[in-house]
Amino acid sequence: MSIRHGLLALLERGEMYGYQLRAAFExxxxxxxxxxxxxxxxxxxxxxxxxxxxxxxxxxSGQRPYEITDAGRADLALWFATPISAADRPxxxxxxxxxxxxxxxxxxxxxxxxxxxxxTMRALQELTRLKYASDKPEDxxxxxxxxxxxxxxxxxxxxxxxxxxxLVRHRPAPSRPTGRPEAVDRTGEEAHx
Amino acid sequence: MSEVLELxxxxxxxxAGPAAVHALRGVSLTVRAGELVAVMGPSGSGKxxxxxxxxxxxxxxxxxxxxxxxxxxxxxxxxxxxxxxxRIGYVFQDLNLLGSLTAxxxxxxxxxxxxxxxxxxxxxxxxxLAEVEVAGxxxxxPDQMSGGQQQRVAIARALVGERRLVLAxxxxxxxxxxxxxxxxxxxxxxxxxxxxxxxxxHEARHAGWADRxxxxxxxxxxxxxxxxxxxxxxxxxxxx
Numbered sequence: 001m002s003i004r005h006g007l008l009a010l011l012e013r014g015e016m017y018g019y020q021l022r023a024a025f026e027x028x029x030x031x032x033x034x035x036x037x038x039x040x041x042x043x044x045x046x047x048x049x050x051x052x053x054x055x056x057x058x059x060x061s062g063q064r065p066y067e068i069t070d071a072g073r074a075d076l077a078l079w080f081a082t083p084i085s086a087a088d089r090p091x092x093x094x095x096x097x098x099x100x101x102x103x104x105x106x107x108x109x110x111x112x113x114x115x116x117x118x119x120t121m122r123a124l125q126e127l128t129r130l131k132y133a134s135d136k137p138e139d140x141x142x143x144x145x146x147x148x149x150x151x152x153x154x155x156x157x158x159x160x161x162x163x164x165x166x167l168v169r170h171r172p173a174p175s176r177p178t179g180r181p182e183a184v185d186r187t188g189e190e191a192h193x
Numbered sequence: 194m195s196e197v198l199e200l201x202x203x204x205x206x207x208x209a210g211p212a213a214v215h216a217l218r219g220v221s222l223t224v225r226a227g228e229l230v231a232v233m234g235p236s237g238s239g240k241x242x243x244x245x246x247x248x249x250x251x252x253x254x255x256x257x258x259x260x261x262x263x264x265x266x267x268x269x270x271x272x273x274x275x276x277x278x279x280r281i282g283y284v285f286q287d288l289n290l291l292g293s294l295t296a297x298x299x300x301x302x303x304x305x306x307x308x309x310x311x312x313x314x315x316x317x318x319x320x321x322l323a324e325v326e327v328a329g330x331x332x333x334x335p336d337q338m339s340g341g342q343q344q345r346v347a348i349a350r351a352l353v354g355e356r357r358l359v360l361a362x363x364x365x366x367x368x369x370x371x372x373x374x375x376x377x378x379x380x381x382x383x384x385x386x387x388x389x390x391x392x393x394x395h396e397a398r399h400a401g402w403a404d405r406x407x408x409x410x411x412x413x414x415x416x417x418x419x420x421x422x423x424x425x426x427x428x429x430x431x432x433x
Contacts, residue, residue: 114408114416121233121397121406122418128401132381150398157397161235 003035003043004052008076011053011068018044019063028141047072094156098163109167117160124153197261197358197389198224198247204255205242205412216242218412219256226357229381229390231400234409240393241362243409247391248281248360249273260358278307282351282388284361284380290335290343290350296322297331300350321353322346325379341372348379352388359383359390365399377402 003025010016010024018040025035044066047053052072056065068076094116101107131146205217217239224230234240245251246258249265258265260280265273290299300318305311322328325345335343344366351359361380365373377392381402384390392403400406407417 117408118406118416118418121400124397124401125403125406125418128398132378132402150401153401154396154398165235 003039004047005076005079007040007043007047008052008068008072008079011066012073012076015056015065015067017059017063017065021066110164113160113164113167117157120153120156120160124150124157127153195226195261196223196259197226198222198391199259199262200243200247200256201259202256203243203246203253203258205239205246205251206254215412217246217253220409220412220414221256222407222414224358224389224391226387226389227384228405229384229392229403231392231394231403231406232409233394233397233400233406235395238409239412240395240409242412244360244362244391244393247358248283249277275307278303279354280356280358282353282356282359284344284348284351284359284364284376286363286366290347292335295332295334296327296338296346296349299335299346300353303350304354317353318349321349324352324383325349339372340366341368341375344368344372344376345379348376352383357388359388360393361390362393363395364392365396373399 006025006028007021010021010028013024016024018037021044022035022037022040025040026033044053044055048055048066050071052069052075053066054069056067058064098109098112101109101112127146127150131143131150134143134146200220200222203217203220204215207214207216220239220243222230222243232240232243242251246253247260249258249260249268252266260276263276265276268276290296291302294302297315297318300321301309301311301314304314304317309317319328319331322331322345325348327342327345327349330338330342330346335346338346344364348364351361359380364380365376368376377399380390380392390403392399394400405418408415
């Protein structure tokens with residue numbers, strides 16, 4: 001997703017100037033994506049260059065509002081109509097990290113998995129807490145953004161669970177890192193074998 | 194915060210000798226009033242064993258389980274049964290509502306078994322049904338209710354009276370995601386009102402409702418998320 005389309009969507013509601021756009025953007029994404037005002041103005045300049053928005057005369061207080069053009073509306077409609085493909089998303093650092101952990105000597109992959117799972121779980125708890133705390137009808141947009149992040153965190157944890165199961169099945173259990181002595185105690189099991 | 198549930202170095206072994214199965218191997222866990230702890234782990238990791246021991250439905254082969262400071266090991270079967278009825282609420286995946294009883298009768302049953310009068314039991318049952326927002330279904334039978342409504346009644350039964358320890362094993366069962374979320378919302382609210390809760394689940398999204406998540410592997414607690422900061426701090430942290 002681009003800030004471009006975010007700003008176009010906001011301008012579709014009506015003309016706005018930079019600071020209004022920034023505030024509206026943050027409000028509609030539940031502050032999960034903070035923007036600085038510089039990003040807003042650079043993006044507006046590019047949108048104007050491409051004919052997707054038009055700047056209007058300055059107001060008495062010296063603010064310059066922008067409005068969306070017909071070309072901008074068409075671009076926005078196309079954006080809403082086009083599904084996001086995996087190629088649009090940044091590379092997934094976590095999957096690359098795990099793949100490298102698996103092939104790098106001396107790395108305890110299960111510890112890497114568990115460290116990530118705890119961290120993601122904690123993020124999921126925080127997101128759930130935020131959702132639980134927002135029950136006003138006007139918070140719906142914010143709750144849907146939270147839901148998206150909650151489902152993404154859940155998917156990541158499920159994938160980590162899956163990785164762990166695969167590791168157990170296909171590789172001998174590596175030694176646990178120090179500092180988690182309770183997890184090392186497999187001696188009883190070994191003795192029975 | 195007072196400690197409602199305490200597991201001290203708990204072991205549970207089934208069988209003996211080389212064929213012995215070590216379901217739990219030295220688990221220590223404390224759950225305080227106002228705290229919801231989720232237990233996550235794959236099938237066979239010992240989750241359900243842990244919950245059965247916490248609820249006095251099973252006895253450990255080593256270590257100690259305490260509910261509100263009382264060691265369960267020292268109780269006779271009869272006393273243990275009474276403690277289970279009075280202080281512990283269970284919510285299971287299969288709802289276990291009795292089909293021949295109405296919602297209110299299902300909820301009142303544990304109170305009546307415990308010697309409460311019919312009238313008092315009904316009054317408490319109606320209050321518990323109101324708490325889970327199905328007061329209007331009091332006189333319906335389970336087969337006249339949706340799955341989500343039945344689960345609410347099962348939760349009312351687990352919460353009725355003064356229970357301070359709520360144990361839930363995959364409580365959202367086969368409910369759709371909205372109905373499942375409503376169930377967790379109710380559990381959370383009860384815990385916020387002062388109960389202690391243990392939620393066994395393999396679904397991360399459900400564990401997200403907990404204050405603390407512990408991970409169980411092969412009968413051992415391998416990790417735990419730290420308790421959370423207050424919501425206010427979270428909101429400030431995210432710039433809201």
